[in-house]
Amino acid sequence: MVALNIVEATNRAMAKDKSAGRPYVAVVGGGTSGIGSYAALELAKVHGEVGQAASRGLRVYILGRRASDTLLGELRAACPFGTFEFVQAKDLGLLKDVDRVSSLLIEKETAYSTQEGHAAKVDLLVASQGILSFGGRQDTEEGLEWSMAIGYYGRVRLVDRLLPLLTQTVSPPAVGHVAFVMNPQLEGDIVVDDLSLRNPKAFSLRNRGSHLAIFSTFYMEALAARNPGTLSLVHYYPGGVKSGIAETSNLGFFIRTMFRIALPLMRIVNVPEAESGQRIAFLGTTSVYPPSGDKAARKLPTGTSVSVGADGKVGSGAYRINYNDDSLKNNDKASKYRADGVGEKIYEHTQRAFQTVAAGKKFEE
Template sequence: MVQLDVVQACNKALVNKQTVTAVFVGGTSGIGENAVRSLASTHGTSGRGLRVYIVGRNEKAANTIIADCNKTCPPGEFKFVRANDLSSLRDVDRVCNEIVNAEEARAVGKPACIDLLVLTQAYFAFGKELEHQETSEGLEMSLCLLYYSRMRFVHQLLPLLSASPISGRVVSVFGPGRDTKLILDDLSLSKPQNFNFTTLGSHTAYMTTFFFEKMAANNLGKLSMSHYFPRLVITPAFKGRGVPGWFKVIFRVLGPLFRLISVSAKESGERVVFHTSPRFPARSSKGVAKSSPQENVSIASSSDGILGGGAYRTNWNGDVTPLTKQYEHINKDEVREMVWEHTMKVFEDITAAGYFSG
């Protein structure tokens, strides 16, 4: 476990070292909001500069967050970027273009960059409330939010992430340990009979692992990506429309117990930002860690077994989440290429025709 004081020291060292540009997708609520507030608070009045893009649908919530952040971090720049529907890859592209244009217009005479990209968009549902829903682009909606939409952000913002002086850091918040079953002939879970709570989480975990490994290998020294499990964090999602009524009753009755075993909003945000630390470097051209470890911070092993390999599966406390035993039963190199080619086909189909043809 990485102790919280070490997490806080690393985060403070970052904002004292350089101007930080960060994008928080799903940043108007929950864990994304926690991370925005944490970064602003850490920077405070003494950091070297902070620019934050908050991507979401709720402008009212964003304005409240921005007002609070302006008080705790007066030198910071906080901008809301409206998302209409992040389960639409065309809307993802529109949002990315807005961010890229804003950064390029600002960065006169020097490279535009993004140092941190945090991805938390999701539809939190289970039980009878979790249903197979196809988007207008031919993708299952929940899987799109958890996987395709997030990977599209990485893909579209890659030039700016690659230009970061600390190597661009990507944090996708979900569940790296949920990989139990992978249906190779239906990666997109387009067949309703293959879709349920288990396969949704499993496909997201498997495909994120393989996509991140491929991206790390393709962008040596430029990109570090983490699939992060935050543990139990109390957020408004517990009261959302995708949560069964019986669970809402249990949550209301046992609320104090849930809070007792949960990670606080403040710590949750700090541990998300910690993925910018030297513990999670980009993969170097030599295949080993690019940077030396900071005091009290050891370099993590990536999911493909390389120390500092650039693609990480991380637990809430900064430890590495190991691959499940199911990986022993597949050809990882072969499946990695399959996932990559499938994802690129999804992107190409929707770019060309607005619909994934399967």
């Protein structure tokens, strides 16, 4: 576990690191509520607290469907010299909407960086958009199961589309970081010959959770291997965190009532909102979460070490991290799938989905 005071001190040091000569840029998918909004708010607080003279500057893009003036007001109050922009999504479970939002983000960030006289770069992408779904299969018009489309396909499409900015080689060198908020502990059996779970017998809550988790880990490993020295990705379990998810997800009366009863009790064991936000900001620490093939000499924050990657190797670029910043113990099932080359199979399946939808067709694999 990385102690919270070390997390906070590291985040302050990152905020004060002016050697980059440009502001810190974060994109927060699902930033309008819950875990994403806490990450945005803590970034703003850290920069606001170190003060304009000491801060390197901050720009945060918030993605979601519902603009939150309250949140934008809080962000601006916490860091008056920062730039906070809401980028409206229609549905990040639709790849065409992810593409539209990504193009808008790249356009906006390129305009800012040109004005400021530096290369456009995204330092941290938080992917926290998601819903709870206990219902049956519901496909989008693009042929993807909707909850998988929001939690996996749309998220990794967002990462793919922002790769030019995440992996931009700038001077001084800076690594792009991805924090994928989900749960690696859901990794279990997957249906290798029906990755989309189209067979009604294969489609169950358990299989969907396991596919979401394994697909996410393996896609991150594939991206880390393809982007050595420039990209670091974390599949992150945030712990229990108070959020709006039970209200915004379409849960039905019974499950919503169960949540209403359970949520106040869970607050006793929940990760506090501010801690959750600080710990997500910390996932952007390159010395602790380096990209694959990292050759740079980096100073580790006191009390930390280079994390063990999802493949069990130290510093391998894609990480499975618990809420307290510990690496999660390796999962035998995922190891077996990795050894059998299932990771590449998932990467290729995902790319085929992207290409099919980009060609204006419905994905039917």
